[in-house]
Amino acid sequence: MSVTGILGKKIGMTQVFDEKGxxxxxxxxxxxxxxxTQLKTAAKDGYDAAQIGLVEFVKASKVTKPLQGHFAKNNVPPVKLLKEVPVEVAAKKPAEGEESSNGAVKAGDKVLVDIFSDEKYVDxxxxxxxxxxxGVVRRHNFGGGPKSHGHMFQVQGSIGASSFPSRVFPGQRMPGHMGVDRVTVRNLxxxxxxIEENLIMVEGAVPGxxxxxxxxxxxxxxxxxRRGFAGSGTVDPLKASKKASAKKK
Incomplete structure (x- = not known):
């Protein structure tokens, strides 16, 4: 059993060069x-998960009494941020003489960036x-009105008919609060x-x-x-068909 996620911070953006330049x-x-900080089990809680906390300096006065008792119960230090992440069971069976890894994860264990050592993509x-x-131009990428003198470029304009239906339909894109939304970027x-500095570099942008x-x-x-893409193992369909026809003869 192992944890599938980790909490972190966004440091910034840069660029790297690969082997091809x-x-x-x-x-x-x-x-x-x-x-x-806590393990959830299917027998007790109805699902399997691990509650993890980001280890950062937190003043004792900033930790509430319920959280102080929660941390003391599992003998873990106070943390600033808590999240639940799924846990996965190891697919391979332990060899003879080896103990099963199902009980390896327990409260108080550290979660480090090495959990992604065998992974290629992350969410x-x-x-x-x-x-x-x-406004609508910035929030919904509207084109706006004429930019000549006497016009208001970033005004939305009419949003509904007069006689019928005499109302604004739900979901109408209008000005409003923008940002501070939970955003998930997949397959970075x-x-x-x-591993020494607990850093991970992912290709692409991250929200926030x-x-x-x-x-x-x-x-x-x-x-x-994709099989045979841009490598020495690329299959030429013409050569493959000639080779197959030669075997039939």
Whole structure:
């Protein structure tokens, strides 16, 4: 049994070059360290999960009495952020003489970035930047009106008919609060892992500002690797058909 996710922070963006000399934009994430503060079991809670907390300095006055008792129950340090992540059972069976790994995870164990050592993609959940009250041009990418003198470019305009239906339909795109939403970006390719500094580099952008908290988890539906694509194992359909016809003869 192992934990499938970890809490972290967004450090910033940069770029790296691969072996072919191609440049890739990446986001650097501080993944952990985290600690397991509680284990949920199907027998007791109805589902299997692990409650993890990001290990950061927290003043004792900022921790409520219920949380103090919760941390003391499992003898873990106070943490600033708590999240629940799924746990997965190891697919391979233990060899003879080895103990099963189902009981390996317990409250108080550390969760580090090395859980992604064998992974190629991750899903990242973060909170988008707050933009305040925004108009339709910025919020919904409307084209706006004429930009000539005497016109108001960023005004939405008419939003409904007069006689029928004499109302505004639900879901009408209008000005309003923009940002501060929970955003999930799936299948970000891992470009590097620094186990000593607890850093993970993923290709692409991650929602939220710098020093924003994120939840990094193993990809639920990673993309399939295309067979024979851009490599020495590429199959030429013409040669393959000639080879197959020669075998039939």
């Amino acid at each position: 191609e440049v890739h934009p990446i986001t650097v994430l501080q993944a952990g360290p985290c600690v397991i 990242v959940v973060g909170t988008s930047k707050g933009r305040g009250f925004a 390719r891992i470009r590097g892992i620094d 500002p710098r020093d924003g908290y994120v939840l990094i988890s193993k990809a639920k539906a990673p993309p399939r690797e």
